Amino acid sequence: MTSDSLHILVVDDDARLRALLQRYLVQNGYLVSVAADAGEARRALSHIQFDLIVLDVMLPDKDGIELTGELRRELDVPILLLTARGEPEDRIAGLERGADDYLVKPFEPRELLLRVTTILRRVRPSRGAAPGGSGVVRFGPFSFDPDALELRRGEEPINLTNGEAALLRILCMQPDQPISRAELGARSRISGSDRAVDVQIVRLRRKIEDDSKQPRYLLTMRGAGYVLRTKG
Structure with missing residues (x-):
């Protein structure tokens, strides 16, 4: 899988982190759009088909876990949650609403890249991989x-x-x-x-x-x- 044509939406109200993640993901071959809150994210999703959403839980206009539940009912796009709340109940709440994975802040950009790559490899398996192999x-x-x-x-x-x-x-x-x-x-x-x-x-x-x-x-x-x- 190549990352060149894959488009990621980063949703976070922290402008510095937003810019850092955009720059890092672009350097690694992804197309990246950004949004500062749920409203901006909704507007972007209304006219662009994304391959993955990186979504902060603590948004100024809507709880990210609540937004995850709404998006999961409407879209099949994978969602990686970013959260400063590392308690098990918070992580479980995100999984219950349909998140694919979660990453606790602070984190290294390389770790986020690894999570993104893993999710996209799973939802977009290699075209050369045919079903029905001996391990199936x-x-x-x-x-x-x-x-x-x-x-x-x-x-x-x-x-x-x-x-x-x-x-x-x-x-x-x-x-x-x-x-x-x-x-x-x-x-x-x-x-x-x-x-x-x-x-x-x-x-x-x-x-x-x-x-x-x-x-x-x-x-x-x-x-x-x-x-x-x-x-x-």
Whole structure:
């Protein structure tokens, strides 16, 4: 994947940070637009199709987590949240509203670039990567490529957030075997509490189950954790 044609929207009311991130991302080959608040972001989104949004939680005119929820209902664009609040409950709130990832301030620009690259690699897999390789795990009508982090229902790709893809990859590595919440949290990039894992599981079920309250594939094993059923 090349970054030259990918367009990122940076939304932050800190003018210095906004300029720093714009300059750094442009130097690394991205197209970058900026907005100082939710209103400016909305105006930009109304006439430009972005590949990713970097969104500060503390905006002057609207809470960034609230805006994330609104955007997720309208758009399929990945969202990376920036937050000065590092408490697990704040991070969980962002994930619940549909954020793909979060980064706690202060951070190094290189770390943000890594997060951006990881998200875009996942949602825009290499054109040369064909589904159906030997490592693909199948369950029901679904197939998951753990290398490309690509989920498909038949031939239709299904968008996953970073957290959802990380969990599904771990579950696919041990299909039909229960994995505890603690292990899932430790092996994935999800941290903070068992609830953070539960939030991602709920969201993942909504994408792979006909009835997320009566799952057929992603099951809860009382006292043992979660299991991905691929047999039967």
